[in-house]
Amino acid sequence: MAISPTMMLNANYPFFMSAFGSDDNNDESDNQFDFNISRELLLNPKDIMRGEMIGEGGNSIVYKGRLKNIVPVAVKIVQPGKTSAVSIQDKQQFQKEVLVLSSMKHENIVRFVGACIEPQLMIVTELVRGGTLQRFMLNSRPSPLDLKVSLSFALDISRAMEYLHSKGIIHRDLNPRNVLVTGDMKHVKLADFGLAREKTLGGMTCEAGTYRWMAPEVCSREPLRIGEKKHYDQKIDVYSFALIFWSLLTNKTPFSEIPSISIPYFVNQGKRPSLSNIPDEVVPILECCWAADSKTRLEFKDITISLESLLKRFCSERSNNEITITEDEAYDDEIEELETTWLLPKRYIKLKKPKKIKQNVMKKILPFFKKFISSKW
Numbered sequence: 001m002a003i004s005p006t007m008m009l010n011a012n013y014p015f016f017m018s019a020f021g022s023d024d025n026n027d028e029s030d031n032q033f034d035f036n037i038s039r040e041l042l043l044n045p046k047d048i049m050r051g052e053m054i055g056e057g058g059n060s061i062v063y064k065g066r067l068k069n070i071v072p073v074a075v076k077i078v079q080p081g082k083t084s085a086v087s088i089q090d091k092q093q094f095q096k097e098v099l100v101l102s103s104m105k106h107e108n109i110v111r112f113v114g115a116c117i118e119p120q121l122m123i124v125t126e127l128v129r130g131g132t133l134q135r136f137m138l139n140s141r142p143s144p145l146d147l148k149v150s151l152s153f154a155l156d157i158s159r160a161m162e163y164l165h166s167k168g169i170i171h172r173d174l175n176p177r178n179v180l181v182t183g184d185m186k187h188v189k190l191a192d193f194g195l196a197r198e199k200t201l202g203g204m205t206c207e208a209g210t211y212r213w214m215a216p217e218v219c220s221r222e223p224l225r226i227g228e229k230k231h232y233d234q235k236i237d238v239y240s241f242a243l244i245f246w247s248l249l250t251n252k253t254p255f256s257e258i259p260s261i262s263i264p265y266f267v268n269q270g271k272r273p274s275l276s277n278i279p280d281e282v283v284p285i286l287e288c289c290w291a292a293d294s295k296t297r298l299e300f301k302d303i304t305i306s307l308e309s310l311l312k313r314f315c316s317e318r319s320n321n322e323i324t325i326t327e328d329e330a331y332d333d334e335i336e337e338l339e340t341t342w343l344l345p346k347r348y349i350k351l352k353k354p355k356k357i358k359q360n361v362m363k364k365i366l367p368f369f370k371k372f373i374s375s376k377w
Helices: 088-103 133-140 147-166 235-250 260-268 283-289 300-321 327-346 356-376
Strands: 048-056 060-067 071-078 112-116 122-126 179-181 188-190
Touching: 048 071, 088 112, 088 122, 133 179, 133 235, 147 179, 147 188, 147 235, 147 300, 235 283, 235 300, 283 300
Parallel strands: none
Antiparallel strands: 048 060, 060 071, 071 122, 112 122, 179 188
16 A cells, blocks of 8 residues: 655645545545555554554444554554555545544544554544533533533633634534533533535535434435535534534434434425523524524534623623622631631630731631640540
């Protein structure tokens, strides 16, 4: 297998293909595929130690691992196990995923570490320890997520997608399984670009994504003429984002009452998740993002601005509603506790509250005084 020593990016920079079918024509022989990946992106497979399995997709398995027995990483291995047994289409898809993921530099997108093409096709990324957003929400049910957490996670996703779209890339499979939660459970990162591709003027040729989160124009059942392509753009990601945002706010799965195979029909008939119990300020965002007409959907740069404003307002209101205890109030509470807990039950007289000028001294000696009294009884 030939490996190009350099990788040139141009206007026709390749993006990842759909698992439902390739958008490219396969001109290569079934027995040969020449990878065009820079050597700088490749790792020595001997430096990768594989641990426990942490995820599984349609044609890949993800493991915990270590790079050079030091750096924790996630290792995605394309199946079948040996590169020689992998189809030409999957090799093309693997190469495109490597090229695009390696070009992404954003705090809310999983960081690319490197790749291997022999003896197995492997993509190595940073290890995001919190697991998938889907698992995070399942573990929290039936309780809803904290509103601040929901807004923060939605904002992280929006920022990642704003960056992705600015690079001319459509994700095409945005759903909670492809969003990872950080170890401190405070942020999320976008992952699994296996279906992503570059926006083109010629239209798309296939369905891509997961029915439950798929935009109506992608899963439309309208017949196409021979050679005719489906036409959709980056706004399909905005629709998918709206459903994720709704799930974050409700901690429910959209269209859970409908069999997966039937969802496209109902979505194209205008069905959307219920907006009851959704904060009034959020309703317009959801309605604009999952609109049937993709042209009326918001851009992610506008979504980011709206979520930043909502999160700031929410945090401000929460702060104003919290009871703040001053130093004097805390001091008075300690004096009262000392009296009721230690002095009065032992028939000691009540303490006289010292004058203001003596309070600073009393604050310093109170802990020692309480310890002394406690040791006596």
